[in-house]
Amino acid sequence: MSLKPTDEQQQVIDAFTSADRPTIVVQAGAGCGKSSTLKMAAKAQPNRKGLYVAYNKALAVEARGDFPPAVDCRTAHSLAFGPVGRHYRDRLNGPRVPAKQAAEFLGFNSPVQIAGELAPLAPTTLARLTMDLVGKFLNSADPEPAADHGPRVDGYSRTDNKALAEYLVPYARKAWDDLQLQSGGKLKFSHDCYLKLYQLSRPRIPVDYVLLDEAQDLSPVMASLFHFQDHAQRIMVGDSAQAIYGFRGAIDAMKKFVADQRLTLSQSFRFGAAIADEANKWLDLLDAPLRLRGFPPVNSTVVSMAGDARAVLCRSNAGAIAQVMHAAAAGRRPALVGGGDDIRRLAEAAQDLLAGRPTTHPELVAFKNWDQVREHATHDDASGNLQVLVKLIDDHSPEQIIRVVASLVDERSADLVISTAHKAKGREWDTVRIAGDFREPRIDPVTRRVKLVADELMLAYVAVTRARQVLDRQGLAWVDWLARPVRARQHPEHAILPDAPDPLDDLADELTGTTPAPVPAVSGHRSCCWLCTPSLRDAWPAPVAAGGHRG
Numbered sequence: 001m002s003l004k005p006t007d008e009q010q011q012v013i014d015a016f017t018s019a020d021r022p023t024i025v026v027q028a029g030a031g032c033g034k035s036s037t038l039k040m041a042a043k044a045q046p047n048r049k050g051l052y053v054a055y056n057k058a059l060a061v062e063a064r065g066d067f068p069p070a071v072d073c074r075t076a077h078s079l080a081f082g083p084v085g086r087h088y089r090d091r092l093n094g095p096r097v098p099a100k101q102a103a104e105f106l107g108f109n110s111p112v113q114i115a116g117e118l119a120p121l122a123p124t125t126l127a128r129l130t131m132d133l134v135g136k137f138l139n140s141a142d143p144e145p146a147a148d149h150g151p152r153v154d155g156y157s158r159t160d161n162k163a164l165a166e167y168l169v170p171y172a173r174k175a176w177d178d179l180q181l182q183s184g185g186k187l188k189f190s191h192d193c194y195l196k197l198y199q200l201s202r203p204r205i206p207v208d209y210v211l212l213d214e215a216q217d218l219s220p221v222m223a224s225l226f227h228f229q230d231h232a233q234r235i236m237v238g239d240s241a242q243a244i245y246g247f248r249g250a251i252d253a254m255k256k257f258v259a260d261q262r263l264t265l266s267q268s269f270r271f272g273a274a275i276a277d278e279a280n281k282w283l284d285l286l287d288a289p290l291r292l293r294g295f296p297p298v299n300s301t302v303v304s305m306a307g308d309a310r311a312v313l314c315r316s317n318a319g320a321i322a323q324v325m326h327a328a329a330a331g332r333r334p335a336l337v338g339g340g341d342d343i344r345r346l347a348e349a350a351q352d353l354l355a356g357r358p359t360t361h362p363e364l365v366a367f368k369n370w371d372q373v374r375e376h377a378t379h380d381d382a383s384g385n386l387q388v389l390v391k392l393i394d395d396h397s398p399e400q401i402i403r404v405v406a407s408l409v410d411e412r413s414a415d416l417v418i419s420t421a422h423k424a425k426g427r428e429w430d431t432v433r434i435a436g437d438f439r440e441p442r443i444d445p446v447t448r449r450v451k452l453v454a455d456e457l458m459l460a461y462v463a464v465t466r467a468r469q470v471l472d473r474q475g476l477a478w479v480d481w482l483a484r485p486v487r488a489r490q491h492p493e494h495a496i497l498p499d500a501p502d503p504l505d506d507l508a509d510e511l512t513g514t515t516p517a518p519v520p521a522v523s524g525h526r527s528c529c530w531l532c533t534p535s536l537r538d539a540w541p542a543p544v545a546a547g548g549h550r551g
């Protein structure tokens with residue numbers, strides 16, 4: 001069935017088809033039909049040769065059925081496979097390279113002490129850290145591995161991590177030399193390797209236009225590929241208020257792109273007015289370029305205690321585990337989006353350290369025993385991420401965590417879905433409850449200012465916009481005291497206390513200062529703790545963009 005475009009969608013279609021072929025950025029709110037709009041635009045001129053770049057294979061396959069045949073729907077990796085990747089087919093199919101073998105090849109023969117009293121890094125750990133550095137380089141737009149791509153070891157100070165990165169660079173360059181060989185290479189060749197080689201060849205794809213989806217969370221390597229296509233009309237679509245993967249090195253390509261036209265899609269088709277209003281409070285705080293309108297046919301409600309919701313969304317992995325434990329104790333059958341393997345591995349590493357054995361777990365590799373983890377969690381500012389881990393393990397014991405994780409069920413047979421907000425991105429449920437682990441910002445008693453972090457506001461916005469019909473927003477109800485002064489400023493006629501000091505006096509400055517800059521990531525502390533991030537594996541090593549966590 002063909003949809004009747006809204007006025008905003010029609011503006012996108014008109015811009016796309018206009019004779020001067022402008023470059024376009026479309027800011028599309030949650031559920032606002034951005035993919036549908038791109039399809040409508042392509043169908044308006046079905047004979048033009050186009051490329052639609054999807055961020056995963058499933059979306060690319062699905063899009064193929066909806067776009068006209070003249071539009072090639074692909075992921076960036078599939079674009080790179082033809083010209084580059086296929087020459088590495090043998091290496092792609094090669095066996096896993098054991099860490100010991102990689103360490104020998106790279107030249108790590110004995111442990112290296114980087115940080116004072118902490119555990120020395122074993123050759124296999126050094127090899128893994130080197131490959132992590134290479135991995136970040138592969139995702140970057142840079143020409144060769146550099147210290148900027150350095151990994152972060154939990155427990156290390158900023159200086160120690162910098163020293164480690166500099167130490168690893170020559171090994172990473174040796175690894176990169178190996179990874180460029182079509183045959184005879186010694187290290188494991190990944191799909192990201194040929195994507196990087198493709199990007200370094202500065203390809204120009206012979207199409208009339210390129211459509212780029214989810215442009216708010218792009219790896220720099222992908223953004224660079226898009227920029228090379230300046231012979232074609234370029235359209236990028238996304239939602240800058242959902243740019244929640246900055247901590248992993250993603251950039252909001254829409255911010256930097258100098259487009260001829262900037263358009264918006266603000267009519268959400270997912271939920272009704274009540275949820276749109278709630279979402280708009282967060283968009284106000286973010287000073288976003290659009291505010292959402294609810295879809296009249298959908299009857300949505302926002303409540304404070306909804307009882308049973310189909311999905312519970314948490315700020316952090318720790319929060320999600322706590323919800324899993326709570327649900328299991330209440331006899332429910334919970335599913336955890338993304339599964340429980342990461343937390344199980346971490347609990348097993350904690351078991352080793354508690355027994356005085358070393359661990360190879362990336363997040364705890366720096367420590368000799370659990371006491372050392374505890375001590376660092378208490379005394380070392382840079383290891384604030386360890387505090388939540390220590391609390392979780394000490395409160396529940398590794399054995400209890402492992403047991404609860406083992407009781408998780410598949411989403412299809414679950415009566416409750418538990419997810420972090422990060423992992424809920426792109427998903428939707430009829431009824432959603434927001435958990436209580438979203439951190440309420442505090443007013444600094446000295447400066448009387450509120451320190452907000454754009455990343456946190458975006459995460460809240462993603463969370464509340466996952467609901468279709470019922471949103472139990474209790475865990476984020478505190479938005480009201482933040483949103484009121486902002487709205488009062490935007491609509492002075494509604495100000496309730498015109499003479500009261502405005503706690504958000506410098507909100508705009510704070511937000512500007514914390515917006516991730518679209519520059520190559522440098523190592524350091526970004527997400528405030530490992531449990532705050534969507535996956536324990538993804539969380540380490542975490543890159544930092546300009547202006548880290550200030551909440």
Ligand SMILES: Nc1ncnc2c1ncn2[C@@H]1O[C@H](COP(=O)(O)OP(=O)(O)OP(=O)(O)O)[C@@H](O)[C@H]1O
Pocket residue numbers: 003004005006009028029030031032033034035036037269270426
């Ligand atoms: N003009 C329209 N009239 C009615 N429904 C529409 C219109 N445009 C899009 N939709 C509906 O909105 C829903 C969301 O569309 P689509 O999948 O394109 O959104 P999206 O923005 O890509 O989604 P997300 O926000 O999850 O990324 C779909 O069910 C689609 O049919």
